[in-house]
Amino acid sequence: MKVEIVQDATSTVMKPVSKTKQKLRSIWKYRWQYAMIMPGFVLVFLFNYMPMAGIQVAFKDYNIFEGIWTSEWIGFENFYFLKDSEFWRVFSNTIWITVLKFVFGFPAPIILALLLNDIKNKTFKKWVQTLTYMPHFVSWIVVAYIVEALLSQSSGLVNGLLAQFGIKPIYFMGSEEWFRPIIIFSSVWKEVGFSAIIYLAAIAGLNPQLYEAAVVDGANKWKQALHVTIPGIMPTISIMLILTIPSLLNAGFDQIYPLQNPINQPVSEVIDTYVVKTGLNQGYYGPATAIGLVTSVVQLILVVGANQLSKRYGNTRLF
Structure with a gap:
């Protein structure tokens, strides 16, 4: 408990300071820091917390004309997808893609950072860094056009090179076998350089005497x-x-949807695209919200579990 010294004409008295007063003093002391983070706090509240009121759509027979608050409560009827074989096929596709992304995508920036750290030529190092992190700033729509242009069956560069070796053209974008490798490769290519910056910064903070x-x-x-x-x-x-870890249920709508077509749909339909098609295209807002709610709960469990495991075995935690 903190105390404050109060002096008068005859004596000096130490009085305890209440917790409320301590907090107010702390807020006033760091008032400019709080002012700087306030816009971010407001944005997070408006776009992350206020929309959570829409979770009730998962438990209602939602009607766009009646609105969220006046639609009829129907309990867990919108969770029928848990017994739908189509949903579990989509769930399987999601897990396949996200696990492969994790296996190849997570160590890739670490390896790149280690390699860049050993490059002595600073000019060459800067060029490599620039070329590897620039794709991060290219939208997935543009990346989709680039991929389709490179892999086109008639005029694509890849099929043109295969033809030089006497190999018949391959319809990459219409192949179930090639869809996942395309997604994994394009994801690693786009994000590896930008993610490596974090590890390069961590490496720069190491004590040179250790080396x-x-x-x-x-x-x-x-x-x-x-x-x-x-x-x-x-x-x-x-x-x-x-x-x-939470992204194990987020395959990436903005990456997959532009590359999806009816031929590769058996392996390209993931939870992200399934929710959009169920909610917006078909108008089943309740089931789509229910799927999103279940996914969010599982992601919360994953991140809390990963944090606890990291705390127990690695002495590092996020919160």
Whole structure:
């Protein structure tokens, strides 16, 4: 408990300070910091918390003319999709794509950061960094056009190269076998450079004396990376892992939808596209909201579980 010193003409008295007064003093002390974060707080509240009132649509027979508040309550009837084989096929597609993205996409920026860290030519290093993180700023619509142009069966560059070796043209965009590799490769290509910046920043914060000691002990570049760099950036890796785990149910609507067509739909239909088609195209707002609610709950469980595991075994946590 904090106290404050009150002086008068005859004596000095120490009085306890209430918690409310302490908080008000703290707010006043950091008033400019609070003022700077207030716009972000307002935006998060308006666009993340206020829309949560719409969760009740999952438990109502929603009618757009009656509105959210006056539509009839129907309990868990909108959760019938849990018994629908079509939904579980879509769920399976989502897990396949997200797990493959995680397996190939999560270590890729770490490897790139380790490689860039060992480049001594600063000019070459800057060019590589620029070329690898620039795709992050290209929208998925543009990426979809690039992919379709490269993989076109009639005029695509890839099929043109295959024809030089006497290989028949492949209809990549209409193939169930090729859809997942295309999604994984384009995802890694687009995000690997930008994600590597985080790990490069973590590597830059390591003590150079650790590398000097490793060199004295006879460690080569591989052993330096294995025993100095990776352990040094492990807290950053743990935090990024916690942030990535919830995306195991988010395959990426903006990436998949532009590349989807009726031929590859058996493997390209994921929860994101399924919800949009169910809610907006077919008008089943209640079931679509129910699917989104279940997905959000599972994602919350995943991120809390990953945070607890990281706290227990890695001594690092997000919250």
